[in-house]
Amino acid sequence: MDLTVLASAIVDGLLMGLVYGLVALGLALIWGVMNIINFAHGDYMVLGAYIAVLFSLLGVDAVYALPFAFAVVYLAGVATYKLVIRRILDAPFVSQIAATFALLLLIRYGVELVAGPRTWIVESVLSGSVVRVGPLSIVCSKLFAGIVSIAVFVVVYLFLTRTYTGLAVRAIAQNRSAAMLQGIDVDRVNSIVFGLGVGVAGLAGALVALVQPVFPELGGFYCLVAFVSVVLGGFTSVVGSFLGAIIIGLSESLSAVYISPTLKNAIAFTVFILVLLFRPTGLFGRFGRRV
């Protein structure tokens, strides 16, 4: 009996962690390449969630919304880069914070203006059905979200390590001036990175919409989790932040079962503080340098 509870907590934590990871990954990527902390990251995720809501309202299964969520938010990200981010790349840190925070407000309350403050549920063939693995019951949509998260993570990883553009991205992350001297079109690569970073978050948003109700302020908590994951993962590491997010997901669900559901967020963040106390560079600080 207790083993079942443990297993189900691990599965739930792992699956939520994978989705958190998708949000965190983009934040780390943008941070690593452009040295910009995107406070609006969670709200780009919400944009993706609302695209799933739109599909559901039009009577199309929300699963089909995933590529559109990525594409639309990717384009929004590229536009944001051209209009805003490019201008603040060398601005003082405070201006950068103010600019991305302004983006957060614009997106969050823009969404609220268009879709209203109400809560939406996204219906899909996956929601409501359950997969039984032995004594465990796993909600289909959550399992799907977890699997898609892993797949997207692998694709992004391959993009960064196996393609020419990926190489350029890593070159800029290591040294922008040197990359420029090598003839890399930094501006173009930056716009791709920003689009990709928020686009993946948008995709994560559409996945989140499959597993939980959607409302305009949804992004706040996910952004917080993403920040913590990125710090756990060694600040600019894509792989590290993804793993960091899984740790957050697991510590949340395990503490909910074995300590108290009331404290689940608190304990997840306590783990975060402890890790930073003993490994100030994050858990995967060194590994992260490379990707």
Added chain:
Amino acid sequence: MVLHMQRKVLVAVAIMVVAVVAVGIALFLGVGGVEERVMGQPKVIKVGVILPLTGRLAETGEDLKRGIEFAVYQINSMGGVKNCGGAKIVVVWGDSQARPERGAAEAERLIVEEHVVALVGAYQSAVTKTASEVAERYRVPFLNPDSTSPTLTERGYKWFFRITPHDGMFVKQQVEFVNWLNKRCGGCIKRIAIIHEDSEWGTNVARLWEKEFSAAGYEIVDVISYHAPTVTSFDAEVERLKRSKPDLLLVASYVHDALLLMKTIKAKKLYVKAILAQDAGFVSPAYVSQVGDAGWFVFSREVFNWDLVQKMPRLKEVEEEYRRMYGVSLNGNSARDYTGMWVLYYALEEACKIVKPWEDLQKFREALRDALANLYIPGDKLIMPWKGVKFDEKGQNILGQGIIVQMMEDGKYYTVYPPEYATREPVFPMPSWEERSR
């Protein structure tokens, strides 16, 4: 060039002259119009109403405002306040913007600048608290139709009157309801679990539940709280409830968490004999329209329900006229504020027997306070499912009560308790998930 400049100046001066003359004429006509109106008609009684008309509760504010407006329209078209020579009630609106400090500022403005005889409002308990503090200080009656925090009537105020039942009374009634259910199944409810959101409201409700249900002899087997703004999954909570095996689950949730919780309960097939929710998220339109079969057979506390028209002839009349005027139905909010204005009207009639507001405003306010304190309105004059209106020495209406509704298989809530207002028999115990899928 110089000539050109001069022409520009000339044009500007001409525009200014025209503007000044136009404003002058408008003011002259306007003032004349007002004087004529005041002289040609009977005097008015000004009432200040504070509501969240803008801000994050603007939608609710709109509902509440309609209830007030409709009551005033009815009262005035029936001849106004007769003991004051048929004086019409005029509402002066105050906008709290859903913020306690704005509520207090508006209360002060309405009292000092608008010279209202009384204040009505203000929906959110936090705003009602600050606004009624101002009223108490200025010795102006404050009539509250719609705030349910129990502490509001525990402050020893002399000028504060609350018409709606508060959360403490609701919880007492829920205990009675569960006792009543329990009799139907030979005492099958023994173990109770509570899950609640952790803001002041949910925590308060959970505390009251724990206290009242354990006093009634039930065993509280688990109390789980969660933080609504950050909850992303209820899997662990539901697993835990499966282990603690309650017969009855009590829930205090907002909208998105209520939806997520019920969907998780369905997916994980958690079975309890009954789920009883505390209003809020569970009766919001977004929840009702989207929860689907995951929400069937859940009980919720309510103050008002659409099917009451079948049981209350007075409500049926009012509801029909209201629908004709606004195109929407009365709900718990508009119906309570509508009732609030009528309660004030009955008190105004009494106060007008003693003194008129235009003779001595402060004396009138005192007379109004006394009238409210001694007021009795029988239930059949109201559109709420209450026994009537009568205030105790704390200013709380002791004849109010909630109702219990249950969502049936058509996705609508039906009144099931108290029996005199019930339109359906409760489905209890809930059918198991296996029975339902058939």
